[in-house]
Amino acid sequence: MTPTILDVGGLRAWYGSAQALFGVDLDVSSGEIVGLLGRNGAGKSTTFKAIMGLDAQVSGTVTFDGADISGLPTERIARLGIAWVPPDRRIFPGLSVRENLMLAARAARTPLDLDRLIDAVPLLERLVDREGFQLSGGEQQAVAIARALAGTPRLLLLDEPTEGLAPLVVQQLEASIAALPEKFGVSVLLAEQNLQLVLRLSSRVFVLDGGRLGHEGSADDFAASPELQHRHLSVASAAEGS
Numbered sequence: 195m196t197p198t199i200l201d202v203g204g205l206r207a208w209y210g211s212a213q214a215l216f217g218v219d220l221d222v223s224s225g226e227i228v229g230l231l232g233r234n235g236a237g238k239s240t241t242f243k244a245i246m247g248l249d250a251q252v253s254g255t256v257t258f259d260g261a262d263i264s265g266l267p268t269e270r271i272a273r274l275g276i277a278w279v280p281p282d283r284r285i286f287p288g289l290s291v292r293e294n295l296m297l298a299a300r301a302a303r304t305p306l307d308l309d310r311l312i313d314a315v316p317l318l319e320r321l322v323d324r325e326g327f328q329l330s331g332g333e334q335q336a337v338a339i340a341r342a343l344a345g346t347p348r349l350l351l352l353d354e355p356t357e358g359l360a361p362l363v364v365q366q367l368e369a370s371i372a373a374l375p376e377k378f379g380v381s382v383l384l385a386e387q388n389l390q391l392v393l394r395l396s397s398r399v400f401v402l403d404g405g406r407l408g409h410e411g412s413a414d415d416f417a418a419s420p421e422l423q424h425r426h427l428s429v430a431s432a433a434e435g436s
C-alpha cells in the first residue's frame with residue numbers, strides 16, 4: 195500500500211468571525227496527484243492556507259509524512275517539505291529567474307540544481323536569464339512551480355496554476371505537472387477551475403462545496419457523472435437552490 199503523505203482531518207477555518215471551512219477531511223498518497231475542486235469561494239485556497247498555517251484561524255489536524263504539523267509556523271511547514279504555489283505566483287520582478295530560484299533554494303538550505311528543474315519544467319530553459327518583470331503569465335507560473343521545486347519539497351500545493359493562461363502554455367504546464375511525481379518525487383494537491391485538466395491529471399478528487407466536502411472519489415467516477423459535476427460545480431445549480 196502507498197503511504198499517505200498528507201492527511202487532513204476536520205479542518206475548520208475562520209476569517210475573523212466568518213467561518214470558511216466546516217470540517218474538511220482529505221488525504222494525498224505518496225506519489226499521487228489529487229484534485230481539489232469547487233466553485234469560486236468554496237474554500238480551496240483557504241484549505242491550502244490552513245495547511246500552510248497562513249492567514250486564517252484554523253482548527254483540525256494536519257499530518258504530513260506521519261508527523262502532526264497542525265499549528266506549526268509556516269516556515270517550519272515549508273522546511274518540512276510542503277511548498278505552496280499561490281495563484282498570484284509572486285515572482286520577484288526585479289530579480290532574474292535564476293536569482294528567484296537561487297533565493298528559494300537558499301531558503302530551503304539546498305543547492306540549486308538547475309538542470310533537474312529544467313528537466314521537470316522544460317519551459318524554464320529559455321527563461322533562466324530573464325528578469326521577473328519580463329515574464330508572461332504562463333512563464334511566471336512555470337517559474338513559480340520551479341521555484342517551489344527548488345526547495346526540494348515532497349508535497350506541492352498548486353493553487354489554480356492555469357488560471358487565465360493561453361491553451362498552449364496550459365498544455366505545457368499540464369505535461370510538467372503530470373510528470374512531477376515520477377521526475378521529482380513530489381506528490382501534488384491541485385486546486386483548479388479547469389475540470390478537464392484536473393480529471394486528466396488526478397487519480398482522485400475532493401470536491402468542496404460551501405466550505406464542506408461535497409464529494410470525494412476517483413477522478414474516473416467524477417468524470418463519468420455529469421450529475422455530480424452539476425451538483426457541486428455548476429454555478430446554475432447553486433442559484434437553483436435545489
Ligand SMILES: Nc1ncnc2c1ncn2[C@@H]1O[C@H](COP(=O)(O)OP(=O)(O)OP(=O)(O)O)[C@@H](O)[C@H]1O
Pocket residue numbers: 209212214232233234235236237238239240241
Ligand atoms: N482573506 C480573506 N478574508 C475574509 N474572507 C475570506 C478571505 N479569503 C477568503 N475568504 C472567504 O472564504 C471563503 C472561501 O474562499 P477561498 O478563497 O478559500 O475559495 P476558493 O475555493 O479558493 O475560491 P476561488 O476559486 O475563487 O479561488 C469565501 O467565502 C471567501 O469569501
Ligand SMILES: [Mg+2]
Pocket residue numbers: 238239240353
Ligand atoms: Mg482560490
